[in-house]
Each structure stands twice: as structure tokens, then as C-alpha cells.
Amino acid sequence: MGASARRNTxxxxxxxxxxxxxxxxxxxxxxxxVVTLALVGWVGLRGHGTVSPTGIVGTAVGDTAPAFSVKxxxxxxxxxxxxxxxxxxxxAAYCSTCAYGDTQLRPVYQRYGSSVxxxxxxxxPQEDTLAMVQAFAKDYGGPWPEVLDEGERLTELxxxxxxxxxxxxxxxxxxxxxxxxxxxxxxxxxxxxPLLTV
Numbered sequence: 001m002g003a004s005a006r007r008n009t010x011x012x013x014x015x016x017x018x019x020x021x022x023x024x025x026x027x028x029x030x031x032x033x034v035v036t037l038a039l040v041g042w043v044g045l046r047g048h049g050t051v052s053p054t055g056i057v058g059t060a061v062g063d064t065a066p067a068f069s070v071k072x073x074x075x076x077x078x079x080x081x082x083x084x085x086x087x088x089x090x091x092a093a094y095c096s097t098c099a100y101g102d103t104q105l106r107p108v109y110q111r112y113g114s115s116v117x118x119x120x121x122x123x124x125p126q127e128d129t130l131a132m133v134q135a136f137a138k139d140y141g142g143p144w145p146e147v148l149d150e151g152e153r154l155t156e157l158x159x160x161x162x163x164x165x166x167x168x169x170x171x172x173x174x175x176x177x178x179x180x181x182x183x184x185x186x187x188x189x190x191x192x193x194p195l196l197t198v
Contacts, residue, residue, distance in 0.1 A: 050194075051176045059159050061178060065169045066157045072119075072145035073133055081117040083171045085195040087188065089120045090155065090165040093128040093136035097164055101182035102140040108188050109142045115196060118144035123155045123163065170195050 091098030168177040
């Protein structure tokens with residue numbers, strides 16, 4: 001290999017660069033951003049009872065939750081409660097994270113009982129049979145209504161596109177919180193507490 005070829009090879013080889021040190025101002029900015037996000041989250045958790053209603057029937061925070069009347073797996077009619085918070089949880093019997101999410105509702109029910117309405121909706125009537133949903137309710141749920149969403153009426157009404165979707169609705173029928181992940185019982189209790197003191 002000639003000298004010019006060696007020179008070209010060296011020119012194409014990337015050199016190691018020592019990472020540049022961040023200035024202390026950069027660290028202060030990053031720290032301020034973290035504190036701001038934490039405060040926003042804290043205020044958000046405390047403010048669930050004071051969401052401004054939009055007056056629109058829809059599925060966004062502030063919207064009036066769509067009304068419904070369906071039968072649960074025990075054949076009982078289920079509607080949105082009037083005057084008390086409702087936690088509407090969309091799940092499937094074959095979903096492991098949904099099993100966890102439903103289990104986390106047990107301490108919520110034990111703590112608040114009839115002060116809060118809990119409803120679990122199985123969103124997959126093609127995949128899940130009535131027997132599967134009954135077994136799911138027995139293993140993971142509790143004494144609250146479990147609905148097999150035949151015809152996917154509630155799934156469409158609430159625009160559910162993912163398992164583990166939840167809606168927290170206040171006593172006036174306004175959606176105050178939504179999630180697409182399983183929450184712990186402590187997280188749910190923290191969101192429910194302001195709704196029970198207004």
C-alpha cells in the first residue's frame with residue numbers, strides 16, 4: 001500500500017472524541033425542568049376534582065361521559081352512577097396486564113365500597129367467551145360489574161383503541177382522568193380522593 005493510500009485510510013477512520021463537559025448552567029436548567037414537571041404532575045393529581053367541564057359529550061378530560069345501559073355477566077343492568085365517581089376499566093380476559101389492573105381495583109373497592117362505582121368491560125367478545133370473563137372476574141376482579149362488550153358498543157362509545165384503558169368520571173358525569181396503562185391501587189386512590197371531598 002502506498003503512502004497516499006495510507007493517508008486516505010487514516011482520513012476515513014473516525015477519531016475518538018472526548019465528551020464535552022456540560023456547563024453548570026446546563027445542569028441548573030435540566031434540574032429546573034425536572035422540578036417543574038414534578039410540580040405539574042403533583043398539581044395534576046390534586047386537580048382531578050376541579051376539571052372544567054366542556055359541555056360536550058365525548059371522551060376527553062372535561063367532556064361529559066357518554067351514557068350507556070348494558071347487561072353485565074350476571075345479567076344485571078349497568079349504567080353510569082349518578083352523584084358518585086365511576087371508574088370504567090377496559091380489559092380482556094387473556095391480557096396479563098389487565099389481570100394486574102383489575103386486581104389493583106380490589107383495594108379501591110375495599111376502601112371506598114359503595115362510594116365509588118367500578119365497572120370492568122371486556123372489549124373482545126370474539127376472543128373471550130362468557131365463561132372466560134366469569135373466570136377472569138372470579139380470579140382477578142371483585143364484586144363490581146364485569147361486562148362482556150358484545151357488539152363492542154362501549155368500546156366504540158368510548159373510542160377504546162388499547163387494552164388497559166381507563167376513564168375516571170366524577171359524580172357530575174364529567175371525565176376527569178384517562179389512562180392507557182395499569183395503575184396501582186395507590187395511584188387510583190390518589191385520583192379518587194379529591195372526587196370524594198367535593
